[in-house]
Amino acid sequence: MTRKSKLTDLYIWAVALTGLLVLFTNIPDFQNPRKTLDMVVLAFLVALGEMASVPFVRGRGTVSVSTPVIYTAGVLYGPAAGIWISSLATLRKKDLQLKVPLPIVLFNRGMLAICMELFAMTYRLMGGQFGGLSFPEGVVPFLVAASVYTLANAVLTSVAVSLQLQISLASVWKSNVIWLLPNLFALFPLGALMVLVAQQAGPLVLLLFYMPLLVTKYSLEKYIELRDVYNEMAAALSTAIDARDSYTHGHSERVAEYAALLAKELKLPDEQVEMIRYVALLHDVGKVGIRDSILKKQGSFTYDEYEEMKKHAEIGADILKVMKSLAKGQDWVRYHHERWDGTGFPKKLRGEEIPLGARIIACADSFDAMTTDRPYKEKMSFEEAKKELLRCSGSQFDPKVVEAMIRVIDKHILRK
Ligand SMILES: [Fe+2]
Ligand SMILES: [Fe+2]
Numbered sequence: 001m002t003r004k005s006k007l008t009d010l011y012i013w014a015v016a017l018t019g020l021l022v023l024f025t026n027i028p029d030f031q032n033p034r035k036t037l038d039m040v041v042l043a044f045l046v047a048l049g050e051m052a053s054v055p056f057v058r059g060r061g062t063v064s065v066s067t068p069v070i071y072t073a074g075v076l077y078g079p080a081a082g083i084w085i086s087s088l089a090t091l092r093k094k095d096l097q098l099k100v101p102l103p104i105v106l107f108n109r110g111m112l113a114i115c116m117e118l119f120a121m122t123y124r125l126m127g128g129q130f131g132g133l134s135f136p137e138g139v140v141p142f143l144v145a146a147s148v149y150t151l152a153n154a155v156l157t158s159v160a161v162s163l164q165l166q167i168s169l170a171s172v173w174k175s176n177v178i179w180l181l182p183n184l185f186a187l188f189p190l191g192a193l194m195v196l197v198a199q200q201a202g203p204l205v206l207l208l209f210y211m212p213l214l215v216t217k218y219s220l221e222k223y224i225e226l227r228d229v230y231n232e233m234a235a236a237l238s239t240a241i242d243a244r245d246s247y248t249h250g251h252s253e254r255v256a257e258y259a260a261l262l263a264k265e266l267k268l269p270d271e272q273v274e275m276i277r278y279v280a281l282l283h284d285v286g287k288v289g290i291r292d293s294i295l296k297k298q299g300s301f302t303y304d305e306y307e308e309m310k311k312h313a314e315i316g317a318d319i320l321k322v323m324k325s326l327a328k329g330q331d332w333v334r335y336h337h338e339r340w341d342g343t344g345f346p347k348k349l350r351g352e353e354i355p356l357g358a359r360i361i362a363c364a365d366s367f368d369a370m371t372t373d374r375p376y377k378e379k380m381s382f383e384e385a386k387k388e389l390l391r392c393s394g395s396q397f398d399p400k401v402v403e404a405m406i407r408v409i410d411k412h413i414l415r416k
Contacts, residue, residue, distance in 0.1 A: 007163060008160075008163040011159065011163055012103050012106075013103065015156060016103065016110040019087065019107075019112070019113040019114050020106070020109070023084065023110075023113045026083045026084070026117070027080060028078070028080040028081045029078070029080070035077060038077065038202065039081050042072060042073040042077070042081075042085055042089075042203045043073075043084075043085050043088070043089040045066070045203065045207065046066040046070055046086075046089035046090060048066075049066030049210065049213075050066050050092060052065075052213055052214055053066070065206075066089075066090065067149075067150075067191070068190055068191030068195075069194065069203075069206055070082060070085055070090075070116065071145075071191045072191070072194050072195045072198045073085045074086075074119055074123070074130075075123070075128070075130060075133050075138075076130075076131065076133075076195065076198060076203075077130075077131075078130050078131070079116070079117065079119075079120030079130070082116045082119065082120060083113050083116040083117055086112040086113060086115065087109045087110070087112045087113040087116070088109065091105075091109070095108070107160065111153065111156045111157065114156065115149045115152045115153045118149060118152050119145045119146065119148060120145070122141070122144055122145040122148040123141050123142065123144075126140065126145065127141055128141030128142060133195045133199060142195065143189075146191055150181070150184050150185070154181070158173055161176065194206055194209055234281050234282060235253070235281065237285065238256070238282060238285070239253075240288075241282075241284050241288065242284075244287065244292070244295055244296070245287075248372075251284070252280075252281050254372075255280050255281070256278075256280040257277075258280075258363075258364035258367055258368065258408065259276050259279075259280035259361050259364040260273055260274075260277040261408045262276075262363065262401065262405055263276040263277075263357075263360055265407055265411075266400075266404050272357075275326075275328065276357055279320070279329035279332045279357060279361065280332075280361045280364060280365075282319075282320065282326070282333065283316065283332070283336050283365060284312060284316065285319050285320070285333070286311070286314065286318075286319060286333070287316075288315070288319075289311065289312065290308060290312050291308070294308055294309055310346060313333060313334055314346055316334070329357060331355050331358060332357035332361055333361075334346065335358035335362075336361045337362065338350075338354045339395065339397075340394060340395060340399075341395045344362075354398075359398040359401050362396075362397065363389070363398070363401045363402065364405075366397070367389065370385040370388055370389075385409075386409055389402050389406065
């Protein structure tokens with residue numbers, strides 16, 4: 001066992017055991033049958049909310065209305081009720097079926113108990129009253145407590161992810177948390193409203209808040225379905241291109257993977273990384289317009305044949321032009337055979353005149369060509385390809401892109 005994984009285990013168990021301690025030192029009061037029934041209703045609503053949670057389109061995570069219901073339980077029925085409901089009513093089916101490793105299940109339970117304990121402490125410290133949310137005085141303590149709950153949740157989870165995947169906390173925070181926080185903070189006023197409604201009309205009324213969420217869930221699922229169809233179509237199209245030439249089998253998929261890794265390494269925004277992945281998948285789509293006799297030719301090209309082969313970049317760009325969602329990337333396809341020193345085709349662009357997307361795809365494309373067998377040459381090893389990329393840095397390729405590609409090869413490709 002490495003030091004890192006020992007540290008991860010230590011952390012997971014420390015959070016799990018602290019949380020269990022919090023849980024068992026805060027036993028809810030079950031004396032009053034009416035209150036007990038209300039707590040059961042809230043626990044049921046939280047469980048239902050977890051089932052109806054809506055996945056985020058980007059990255060991991062889901063949004064559900066169960067967190068505001070947990071706050072409702074804490075404020076109206078006291079910290080212990082909140083802690084138990086936060087920790088236990090959020091158990092998912094896969095946790096119960098033990099499809100998730102037990103330490104992780106316990107970590108999550110413990111973490112949620114700790115978060116709710118922090119919520120209750122903050123709420124009390126800010127002057128909030130349990131048993132009912134006073135309006136408007138109670139709203140600020142409530143909002144601050146909800147922020148503490150959310151941040152504690154984000155921090156405890158990010159540390160676990162960072163330790164487990166051995167990536168820096170800053171990068172976990174940047175890729176998984178920062179963009180998520182506004183979504184979660186937007187739920188706080190809704191949370192305050194839910195507490196106020198529940199204290200007037202009883203917890204079951206909170207079910208009404210689930211309706212818009214269910215509608216959102218339905219439309220989001222349709223959107224994801226559609227996006228999957230789109231992905232499959234793009235993948236099918238790229239396979240069709242590669243299938244025309246048995247030597248390039250899987251070429252487009254690999255170029256898409258390398259280009260996306262490269263774009264990420266160059267710290268481009270997530271949307272651009274996705275766009276580069278799609279466009280790279282289709283970078284050779286223009287080969288549909290090239291005759292088989294040229295495409296499948298084993299020997300070297302005549303001048304005319306080479307001129308015709310070159311046309312695939314322009315044809316591909318024209319195909320992308322008519323695809324509304326990919327039109328922005330048409331120039332990346334058009335210029336994926338340009339060279340940094342201005343000796344490429346079709347326009348002999350040089351340096352930064354070549355769009356960055358095209359420079360990225362060019363590097364990914366050549367790296368795959370180097371490391372797979374072709375009729376005219378045997379494949380290079382990854383180490384040899386690294387040397388070749390460095391040799392052509394500043395002539396064929398953008399030096400900054402090559403530097404990033406070397407890091408991508410070391411971090412992702414050699415490790416496979
Ligand atoms: Fe090409
Ligand atoms: Fe290619």
